[in-house]
Amino acid sequence: MLDKRLRCDKLKNKIMTAEQAAEFFKDGMIVGTSGFTPAGYPKAVPLALAKRAENGDKIGITVITGASVGDELDGALSRAGVLKKRYPYQTNKDCRDAINKGKIEFADMHLSHVPQWIKYGFFGKIDIALIEALAITEDGGIIPTTSIGISNVLAEKAEKIIIEINTSQPMELEGIHDIYSPKNPPLRDVIPLLKSDDRIGTTYIPCDPDKIAAIVVTDIKDKTREVAPIDETSKAIAEHLISFLDNEVKQGRLPENLLPLQSGVGSVANAVVGGLIDSKFEHLSVYSEVIQDSVIDLLDSGKVYFASGTSITISPGRLDDFYKNISKYKNKIILRPQEISNNPEIIRRLGIIAMNTAIEVDIYGNVNSTNVMGSKIMNGIGGSGDFARNAYLTVFTTPSTALYGEISAIVPMVSHHDHLEHDVDVIVTEQGIADLRGLSPKERAKVIINNCSHPNFKDKLNDHYNNVLVKSKSKHTPHLLEEALSWHRKFLETGSMK
Numbered sequence: 001m002l003d004k005r006l007r008c009d010k011l012k013n014k015i016m017t018a019e020q021a022a023e024f025f026k027d028g029m030i031v032g033t034s035g036f037t038p039a040g041y042p043k044a045v046p047l048a049l050a051k052r053a054e055n056g057d058k059i060g061i062t063v064i065t066g067a068s069v070g071d072e073l074d075g076a077l078s079r080a081g082v083l084k085k086r087y088p089y090q091t092n093k094d095c096r097d098a099i100n101k102g103k104i105e106f107a108d109m110h111l112s113h114v115p116q117w118i119k120y121g122f123f124g125k126i127d128i129a130l131i132e133a134l135a136i137t138e139d140g141g142i143i144p145t146t147s148i149g150i151s152n153v154l155a156e157k158a159e160k161i162i163i164e165i166n167t168s169q170p171m172e173l174e175g176i177h178d179i180y181s182p183k184n185p186p187l188r189d190v191i192p193l194l195k196s197d198d199r200i201g202t203t204y205i206p207c208d209p210d211k212i213a214a215i216v217v218t219d220i221k222d223k224t225r226e227v228a229p230i231d232e233t234s235k236a237i238a239e240h241l242i243s244f245l246d247n248e249v250k251q252g253r254l255p256e257n258l259l260p261l262q263s264g265v266g267s268v269a270n271a272v273v274g275g276l277i278d279s280k281f282e283h284l285s286v287y288s289e290v291i292q293d294s295v296i297d298l299l300d301s302g303k304v305y306f307a308s309g310t311s312i313t314i315s316p317g318r319l320d321d322f323y324k325n326i327s328k329y330k331n332k333i334i335l336r337p338q339e340i341s342n343n344p345e346i347i348r349r350l351g352i353i354a355m356n357t358a359i360e361v362d363i364y365g366n367v368n369s370t371n372v373m374g375s376k377i378m379n380g381i382g383g384s385g386d387f388a389r390n391a392y393l394t395v396f397t398t399p400s401t402a403l404y405g406e407i408s409a410i411v412p413m414v415s416h417h418d419h420l421e422h423d424v425d426v427i428v429t430e431q432g433i434a435d436l437r438g439l440s441p442k443e444r445a446k447v448i449i450n451n452c453s454h455p456n457f458k459d460k461l462n463d464h465y466n467n468v469l470v471k472s473k474s475k476h477t478p479h480l481l482e483e484a485l486s487w488h489r490k491f492l493e494t495g496s497m498k
Contacts, residue, residue, distance in 0.1 A: 428452070
């Protein structure tokens with residue numbers, strides 16, 4: 001069985017235990033790993049490294065991943081005190097708590113920037129690349145599993161490579177990958193990708209086998225996240241968005257089969273995309289980062305004919321079924337490195353319809369998608385900025401309230417700016433939709449308040465806006481900083497914005 005997975009004879013003497021491989025890691029190292037939201041990430045070696053620390057070894061490392069990874073990596077290393085600095089995105093509770101307590105330094109980044117920074121040397125030397133693999137080819141090439149992320153760049157730039165061959169990942173995944181890596185300027189060429197289903201690279205990551213220091217065989221499965229069922233709020237958001245897209249087609253601004261779709265991660269995003277199943281749209285394509293449950297549903301329904309991403313993240317209850325039926329998806333799904341899936345050149349060329357989620361939106365169209373109350377990190381900006389700035393159409397969705405209706409998601413001024421008003425075309429809540437294209441700041445304020453805010457907060461928002469419109473010296477974007485911040489201050493003092 002292992003002969004099918006490890007085909008390079010000269011590497012067979014590199015097989016060792018996870019505990020032995022964990023000894024390669026030294027205090028102060030910069031480590032890059034595979035994994036993206038959370039799929040295809042290493043598991044056995046991080047657990048062994050955490051055990052080293054729990055047994056008394058003093059070791060602290062910087063970890064760079066493609067995006068979020070599972071508890072065996074972020075969680076175990078956070079709890080053991082091994083994780084000292086983290087880039088660029090995370091979703092693990094223990095990691096998040098340690099970041100917000102100041103125990104882990106975290107730098108939130110646009111995901112398209114991460115592979116470039118590695119190539120340019122901005123992070124410093126990558127000491128070890130820790131990559132989960134399906135198999136290793138005869139000449140040492142790495143065949144990824146359920147994600148690619150930054151694995152190809154790590155294999156190129158790291159001093160040493162440790163590979164986890166994961167036998168729980170089905171061999172049927174082989175062939176689903178398309179590895180293409182642009183050169184650095186001034187040698188960078190046009191990326192020859194014109195459609196979502198174009199293949200432009202290899203099915204494996206080219207790798208110098210002499211850099212592979214260890215191979216660990218494991219069978220630990222991806223710990224993907226549950227996706228909440230579609231509730232009435234998500235259904236209403238989806239209906240508003242589909243109605244908007246339908247009108248765009250009628251106005252001649254979109255073709256009947258739309259343009260390639262991108263969606264952020266999480267339950268709301270999954271539900272919004274899932275709403276397309278009951279729409280009239282046909283022959284759709286997806287060009288995104290993560291292929292979630294709803295995309296599989298759209299493929300099954302025939303609504304989507306092809307999906308491109310950098311990771312497949314299927315909820316736990318559906319993962320085994322996906323693996324059993326992967327043969328029917330192999331000619332409909334492609335996985336690319338995130339420097340291609342999130343590449344601004346491609347996003348602009350294909351005319352992506354970008355649909356991402358917000359924590360809060362202010363009345364002028366600025367979006368906060370990362371920090372609660374301005375300073376408590378949730379997950380990170382991820383790829384939403386890559387798509388928002390470059391998409392043909394940029395949509396942000398959010399329920400109009402949070403915390404059981406105590407907080408308005410529409411506020412006078414966001415507590416943290418991730419996506420500026422200049423990049424945001426459309427806001428959608430369960431209350432309605434605000435098309436912001438071509439509107440001045442004052443016009444945006446009116447349409448966002450009246451179309452998207454919850455009835456419990458609408459009058460208060462209108463009163464605030466009318467008040468600042470009178471009192472503010474500037475009439476272009478009327479603001480009274482003290483009054484705008486009072487919304488968040490009231491929540492901090494009382495637990496409610498009401």
